[in-house]
Amino acid sequence: MTQTTDSTAAIYAMIRDRILNFTPKSGSKLKDTLSELYVVQAPDNAKFPYGVMRFINTNRDGAYQGYRQTMEVEVQLFAQPRSEASALEVMADVADEAMLGWRQATSGLAFSFEGSRMSIPPAPPPLNSEVVQIRLTYPVVVWPAFLTQYANS
């Protein structure tokens, strides 16, 4: 797919594509193991295992005159029942591999440089303790084309 930073939606599509279609050295692509990787919110009837990705803490620092955007890409993976926990950890590994040292310079500039991961402990009643949940976050820096186009004006 065409990688652009022409809009926030395009940046979402670019990172989503990276995560879903990355070929790990061993194992399967996430597009073959996840039912879907939703953006921002999954429907109530989402089929397990699925993922939800979202940009959080998007900031534009005055030190770069607002052209440089930093944010965290949050990816949450869900599976059910709890016996699927190991398989979900493998999927989380693939997401980590996809975002490891990712960079894109064909439209604006975007790159990731680190990440963190938390396997959420089983939830107590009345929450559903059979749902396995892993939260991944990747700080990303973007010089998006929709902002940098104004740099010389």
Add this chain to the structure above:
Amino acid sequence: MPAEWKSNIPAVQARLALGIDRGLIAAAEVVRQTVSSELRLGYTTGEWVTPHVALTVTYGSPENQGTVRVIRVGTNVMYALYWEVGFHMRLWVWRTPDGRWHSRPGPTKFMRREIWVPALNATRFLQAAEFTKQVKRALEAA
């Protein structure tokens, strides 16, 4: 009488370390107050709110994490984590016009109300300002 040079660097380093710790505490207090205020509004409609989580927001002492000095802000109430990262409900809960609550097993519904991370991000400039103030005070007292 020959001039004598004496290094004051150890004293400055000690004041700087003190300022950093005080700065971290000041920044943590900003986060604590913001999160605590938000938690008092409740997680959903605000109809049924107890100050249980709001009263337990606290912070630790500055500690080393590798070469960096950090401070942790948090709560020991576990369900605050699930509201922050989201959870799947096991039951459908609803209220009938007579005021009674009912529940039944149903399809899992995802719920989430983020308070901590947005508060951390929204107050980042205020945290930095309070931190800087403490470091400046410590160095000026030297």
